[in-house]
Amino acid sequence: MKKQKPTIQDVADMAEVSIATVSRIINNKGNIKPHTLERVQMAMRELNFTPKTSSMLSESENRTILVCVPNLDNPFYSPVLNGIHRCAHNTNYHILILETQDRYTRSEDFEELIRNNPIAGMVILSSMPQQKILENLSFRCPTVMCSEYAENYDQVSYVSIDDSAASKKAVEYLISTGCEKIGLVNTNLSFKYARHREKGYLQTLRQRGLPVNPDWIIHLSTTDYTLAFSNITHMLSLKDRPDAIFATSDVYGVAAINAAHELGLRVPEDVSVIGFDNIDLSIMCVPTLTTIEQPCFQIGYQSCELLIEKITNHTTPSKQILLNTELIVRNSTLLPKRGNPN
Amino acid sequence: MKKQKPTIQDVADMAEVSIATVSRIINNKGNIKPHTLERVQMAMRELNFTPKTSSMLSESENRTILVCVPNLDNPFYSPVLNGIHRCAHNTNYHILILETQDRYTRSEDFEELIRNNPIAGMVILSSMPQQKILENLSFRCPTVMCSEYAENYDQVSYVSIDDSAASKKAVEYLISTGCEKIGLVNTNLSFKYARHREKGYLQTLRQRGLPVNPDWIIHLSTTDYTLAFSNITHMLSLKDRPDAIFATSDVYGVAAINAAHELGLRVPEDVSVIGFDNIDLSIMCVPTLTTIEQPCFQIGYQSCELLIEKITNHTTPSKQILLNTELIVRNSTLLPKRGNPN
Numbered sequence: 001m002k003k004q005k006p007t008i009q010d011v012a013d014m015a016e017v018s019i020a021t022v023s024r025i026i027n028n029k030g031n032i033k034p035h036t037l038e039r040v041q042m043a044m045r046e047l048n049f050t051p052k053t054s055s056m057l058s059e060s061e062n063r064t065i066l067v068c069v070p071n072l073d074n075p076f077y078s079p080v081l082n083g084i085h086r087c088a089h090n091t092n093y094h095i096l097i098l099e100t101q102d103r104y105t106r107s108e109d110f111e112e113l114i115r116n117n118p119i120a121g122m123v124i125l126s127s128m129p130q131q132k133i134l135e136n137l138s139f140r141c142p143t144v145m146c147s148e149y150a151e152n153y154d155q156v157s158y159v160s161i162d163d164s165a166a167s168k169k170a171v172e173y174l175i176s177t178g179c180e181k182i183g184l185v186n187t188n189l190s191f192k193y194a195r196h197r198e199k200g201y202l203q204t205l206r207q208r209g210l211p212v213n214p215d216w217i218i219h220l221s222t223t224d225y226t227l228a229f230s231n232i233t234h235m236l237s238l239k240d241r242p243d244a245i246f247a248t249s250d251v252y253g254v255a256a257i258n259a260a261h262e263l264g265l266r267v268p269e270d271v272s273v274i275g276f277d278n279i280d281l282s283i284m285c286v287p288t289l290t291t292i293e294q295p296c297f298q299i300g301y302q303s304c305e306l307l308i309e310k311i312t313n314h315t316t317p318s319k320q321i322l323l324n325t326e327l328i329v330r331n332s333t334l335l336p337k338r339g340n341p342n
Numbered sequence: 343m344k345k346q347k348p349t350i351q352d353v354a355d356m357a358e359v360s361i362a363t364v365s366r367i368i369n370n371k372g373n374i375k376p377h378t379l380e381r382v383q384m385a386m387r388e389l390n391f392t393p394k395t396s397s398m399l400s401e402s403e404n405r406t407i408l409v410c411v412p413n414l415d416n417p418f419y420s421p422v423l424n425g426i427h428r429c430a431h432n433t434n435y436h437i438l439i440l441e442t443q444d445r446y447t448r449s450e451d452f453e454e455l456i457r458n459n460p461i462a463g464m465v466i467l468s469s470m471p472q473q474k475i476l477e478n479l480s481f482r483c484p485t486v487m488c489s490e491y492a493e494n495y496d497q498v499s500y501v502s503i504d505d506s507a508a509s510k511k512a513v514e515y516l517i518s519t520g521c522e523k524i525g526l527v528n529t530n531l532s533f534k535y536a537r538h539r540e541k542g543y544l545q546t547l548r549q550r551g552l553p554v555n556p557d558w559i560i561h562l563s564t565t566d567y568t569l570a571f572s573n574i575t576h577m578l579s580l581k582d583r584p585d586a587i588f589a590t591s592d593v594y595g596v597a598a599i600n601a602a603h604e605l606g607l608r609v610p611e612d613v614s615v616i617g618f619d620n621i622d623l624s625i626m627c628v629p630t631l632t633t634i635e636q637p638c639f640q641i642g643y644q645s646c647e648l649l650i651e652k653i654t655n656h657t658t659p660s661k662q663i664l665l666n667t668e669l670i671v672r673n674s675t676l677l678p679k680r681g682n683p684n
């Protein structure tokens with residue numbers, strides 16, 4: 001006998017609240033006490049109950065996916081979005097993009113938007129500073145994370161890379177070419193990718209017995225080129241300056257190359273530079289930038305694929321996918337020294 | 343006595359159709375003969391009738407603006423979007439971005455999306471290949487064009503620049519430095535900006551009695567760097583090659599500089615290069631790129647301002663605004679020759 005689908009009554013019974021309360025939660029109407037909300041959400045999860053909110057149209061009607069991107073100024077997102085678009089359009093979904101910046105950081109910031117715009121699901125590239133927000137959103141509609149993800153929370157599927165392993169690869173390569181004083185240019189640590197790349201950098205230096213100098217580590221609030229350029233110029237003007245820079249984005253990598261030139265330093269002879277992403281920018285600069293290639297298009301495509309699986313079948317289990325990265329050696333680094341095991 | 347608001351009955355009477363037909367048109371239900379549609383739209387315009395579609399919420403509920411962008415790969419759009427976002431968030435509107443690419447070219451392509459996502463208004467940066475689509479969209483909800491606009495159609499407000507005058511400025515400057523064989527790298531002519539920049543280029547060459555050589559004019563289908571690089575490399579390999587390149591975007595400008603380097607040509611001594619946009623890329627390259635500055639942020643901000651005016655008061659008359667551009671001289675061009683009137 002086929003198991004009967006759980007009803008809103010079942011949820012109300014299990015959570016020991018009225019049907020009206022469950023309905024208010026589903027449709028996000030009125031104030032609900034936090035512990036009531038939690039009890040109802042837990043009951044829904046246990047019963048595998050899929051709420052049908054008034055803003056959710058039936059699958060056939062509703063073919064819009066919302067994609068949350070932190071900042072379109074960062075050229076990394078463009079090829080990822082291309083992957084998402086390709087997958088969505090192959091399966092006849094529309095993509096609408098929300099640039100979250102620092103404006104969408106609380107559940108309430110998304111509420112009005114989601115209430116008025118009936119969406120089939122969400123792909124989130126933004127960092128979710130509080131896991132609670134991600135929980136709330138994924139409770140409202142099928143949700144997949146892309147590139148970013150919430151560590152220690154496997155309820156939501158994601159497609160990403162192993163940032164820590166990738167940055168080890170970059171730093172090991174710099175060491176293999178003879179660099180010993182390796183600086184880091186990173187974005188702010190609210191992003192998982194920034195935390196993991198920094199972890200890989202620090203671990204490698206420590207394992208290899210190389211100095212970790214706080215003066216050689218820069219944290220920037222945005223991917224803005226001008227900001228990066230002036231900060232790196234300052235770092236390279238230090239009396240004791242790094243002989244290599246690992247930049248956690250190609251924008252920072254190009255800023256490092258140009259800051260070195262500005263100071264009359266040669267790249268790579270005086271300062272080696274490795275970037276991250278392998279976007280077009282890395283072949284536009286002089287010298288061309290050694291970098292870590294991320295499979296941007298594939299990251300976007302596969303995360304959209306996971307989402308559509310989830311939209312089509314709400315009971316699909318969550319999946320966590322890490323794709324491979326590759327070191328692309330160009331002209332901003334020296335050649336490995338002979339006899340070096342790397 | 344205050345003039346009474348026109349009703350749906352007034353529209354039906356004037357267009358000589360039934361109320362049901364007007365309602366079907368407003369709510370985009372069922373097939374309507376083109377000439378019936380036109381008659382009803384004309385009646386609505388004459389009566390200044392503002393339809394209330396079922397997908398349009400009241401102003402207080404509906405604070406989402408849809409922004410149509412042709413292609414997020416083109417870094418020009420990022421600062422324009424920043425301007426739109428700033429204005430929208432100052433006035434508590436949400437912005438959702440639709441990347442139109444070549445997927446949204448017919449009215450039908452927008453229909454399902456607009457029907458399911460109730461929006462307060464639209465800012466369109468994409469070229470509208472058929473004026474009819476723009477008419478249909480602006481009939482559905484308040485619409486403003488941004489950067490692009492439909493020539494000879496002043497029913498829709500826009501904020502843009504005088505592309506033809508800006509490109510004259512660029513070409514005149516190249517001539518003032520002694521260049522005589524000036525090539526053009528342009529995108530495809532479906533964009534108003536591409537047509538007007540080409541017009542300004544051709545007019546200036548003709549006025550100054552300089553050669554117009556079809557071998558020195560490149561049209562590219564996208565702003566892709568690699569595509570531009572290979573096409574420009576081919577042009578600069580010609581036996582009779584240009585001594586200057588006017589590129590209609592900074593991406594093309596950087597491709598021109600790097601293509602010249604690839605062939606062992608010096609910039610600006612052998613080939614001068616001027617770009618367009620003045621985005622960050624123009625200071626990331628070596629040598630830095632002389633370019634035409636567009637007030638990107640302002641173009642975005644003001645177009646969103648015009649839209650919100652229109653949302654708040656549907657009877658606000660359309661406005662056409664052209665903002666100023668400026669030549670920014672950097673290191674990819676020679677100095678003007680003494681005694682030259684420019």
